[in-house]
Amino acid sequence: LRANFSAIQNEAGFVSGLITVLHDITEQEKIDMERREFVANVSHELRTPLTTMRSYLEALADGAWKDEQIAPQFLSVTQNETERMIRLVNDLLKLSKLDSKDGHLNKEMVNFTEFFQHIIDRFEMTKEQNVTFKRKLPKTELFVEIDEDKLTQVLYNIISNALKYSPEGGQITFRVKEFDERIEVSISDQGVGIPKENVKKIFERFYRVDKARSRKMGGTGLGLAIAKEMVELHGGRIWASSQEGKGTTIYFTLPYERTQEDEWS
Numbered sequence: 001l002r003a004n005f006s007a008i009q010n011e012a013g014f015v016s017g018l019i020t021v022l023h024d025i026t027e028q029e030k031i032d033m034e035r036r037e038f039v040a041n042v043s044h045e046l047r048t049p050l051t052t053m054r055s056y057l058e059a060l061a062d063g064a065w066k067d068e069q070i071a072p073q074f075l076s077v078t079q080n081e082t083e084r085m086i087r088l089v090n091d092l093l094k095l096s097k098l099d100s101k102d103g104h105l106n107k108e109m110v111n112f113t114e115f116f117q118h119i120i121d122r123f124e125m126t127k128e129q130n131v132t133f134k135r136k137l138p139k140t141e142l143f144v145e146i147d148e149d150k151l152t153q154v155l156y157n158i159i160s161n162a163l164k165y166s167p168e169g170g171q172i173t174f175r176v177k178e179f180d181e182r183i184e185v186s187i188s189d190q191g192v193g194i195p196k197e198n199v200k201k202i203f204e205r206f207y208r209v210d211k212a213r214s215r216k217m218g219g220t221g222l223g224l225a226i227a228k229e230m231v232e233l234h235g236g237r238i239w240a241s242s243q244e245g246k247g248t249t250i251y252f253t254l255p256y257e258r259t260q261e262d263e264w265s
């Protein structure tokens with residue numbers, strides 16, 4: 001224990017302030033530990049592509065550049081690693097913006113159904129996989145106060161994962177449900193799923209169920225951590241449910257006020 005805690009005694013002489021002091025210390029230690037872990041993770045994530053690039057560049061410098069077959073392959077590896085580092089640094093900048101004051105929201109009243117439709121349309125037009133999209137969205141307008149750019153990022157991160165982990169011929173279902181004080185958005189896929197004990201961890205920074213697989217698919221391990229911070233900034237919640245081999249659903253809520261008019265129409 002630290003020497004700097006002071007016990008608060010009540011009239012009877014019992015110590016009553018100790019617990020709070022101990023709690024503060026462990027809270028601070030937890031923050032320090034998380035910060036150290038984060039820096040270690042970032043360093044590791046950057047070192048991996050850099051050491052890969054170094055060895056490929058060394059091989060090229062040692063003469064591989066003269067080989068018409070090998071040289072383009074080696075250059076393409078270094079290009080991919082550069083792209084990965086750019087994605088990682090961009091994600092880190094997004095997180096650091098969210099942690100700082102720049103993270104404030106630029107909120108506007110938006111018809112969520114329409115906004116969501118546009119985003120799904122964009123994915124449907126550009127997707128390369130053979131995956132079908134199913135929309136279960138309300139026909140009515142649903143006005144919520146959101147930062148469109150941030151919510152676009154949230155949906156982008158969740159939907160790209162659903163596509164990444166979907167099997168050939170799979171289906172992705174998009175749902176919006178309306179409750180009195182919130183809307184609940186969900187995106188379900190029929191992909192590999194996540195082992196039960198890991199489901200909660202996927203929102204942690206750098207957590208991946210399968211590191212090698214995520215890396216191969218270009219993941220940074222930060223997508224869902226960014227989504228979580230953005231949803232929570234809006235006053236919502238985010239969680240997942242998943243069954244291994246069957247699929248995954250990511251849910252999030254946004255505060256919403258059902259108006260009288262909506263009820264009667």
Ligand code: ADP
Nearest residue numbers: 161165202208209214219220221222223224248
């Ligand atoms: P990544 O860049 O690795 O995709 P994310 O933060 O987006 O990072 O996701 C963290 C991890 O959660 C992923 O590496 C993967 O293991 C798991 N995951 C996320 N979405 C899905 C999904 N739809 N199906 C299966 N696993 C998923």
